[in-house]
Amino acid sequence: GAVVSQHPSWVICKSGTSVKIECRSLDFQATTMFWYRQFPKQSLMLMATSNEGSKATYEQGVEKDKFLINHASLTLSTLTVTSAHPEDSSFYICSAQARRGNYGYTFGSGTRLTVV
Amino acid sequence: AQKITQTQPGMFVQEKEAVTLDCTYDTSDPSYGLFWYKQPSSGEMIFLIYQGSYDQQNATEGRYSLNFQKARKSANLVISASQLGDSAMYFCAMRDSNAGNNRKLIWGLGTSLAVNP
Numbered sequence: 001g002a003v004v005s006q007h008p009s010w011v012i013c014k015s016g017t018s019v020k021i022e023c024r025s026l027d028f029q030a031t032t033m034f035w036y037r038q039f040p041k042q043s044l045m046l047m048a049t050s051n052e053g054s055k056a057t058y059e060q061g062v063e064k065d066k067f068l069i070n071h072a073s074l075t076l077s078t079l080t081v082t083s084a085h086p087e088d089s090s091f092y093i094c095s096a097q098a099r100r101g102n103y104g105y106t107f108g109s110g111t112r113l114t115v116v
Numbered sequence: 117a118q119k120i121t122q123t124q125p126g127m128f129v130q131e132k133e134a135v136t137l138d139c140t141y142d143t144s145d146p147s148y149g150l151f152w153y154k155q156p157s158s159g160e161m162i163f164l165i166y167q168g169s170y171d172q173q174n175a176t177e178g179r180y181s182l183n184f185q186k187a188r189k190s191a192n193l194v195i196s197a198s199q200l201g202d203s204a205m206y207f208c209a210m211r212d213s214n215a216g217n218n219r220k221l222i223w224g225l226g227t228s229l230a231v232n233p
Contacts, residue, residue, distance in 0.1 A: 043223045105163070109158075
């Protein structure tokens with residue numbers, strides 16, 4: 001079945017530094033990648049949608065300069081949290097649109113980011 | 117506007133019993149897809165079951181079945197013979213019918229299920 005590998009699983013970084021999260025589709029081409037943020041005990045909040053080779057579409061209220069999304073190839077999309085602050089600490093998870101399996105959506109395993 | 121409503125923040129069930137998790141949806145589009153996902157404490161999103169709006173029968177996947185009542189706009193998840201490993205958050209979601217939105221998923225708030233031994 002379709003698999004999305006997300007790395008790292010967890011990361012601790014200092015305030016002011018940047019963190020990059022990668023999502024790779026291992027056995028299919030991901031034309032669209034959705035990036036979510038999730039706070040404890042809450043639902044998934046869509047941050048942005050990226051299509052291969054074009055700029056990401058950000059949801060209202062999401063700072064595009066802070067959360068940089070790159071989808072340079074059909075198998076790799078990255079989310080970079082720039083100048084991270086403690087309030088950026090959260091669970092980030094990606095979801096790729098696949099042409100097969102799971103009726104179109106395959107999720108990464110998520111990244112727990114803690115900013116200290 | 118399209119919307120998913122899950123009214124049960126938390127549910128308890130005894131091991132080996134069945135449990136129903138509620139989900140209602142709102143859309144004006146005749147073509148839509150409904151999903152249920154399980155999220156254990158590890159955080160991964162596990163796809164459980166899918167129901168298309170034109171599907172004639174309720175979807176079933178092992179111990180999971182979807183009670184699809186189109187007129188009521190409800191898509192309740194039924195878990196039979198609950199197991200301790202079923203303890204998790206459960207999310208109902210609907211595919212956005214607007215192709216301009218990249219078919220993103222619209223999510224409910226989730227239901228936390230605890231299975232008691």
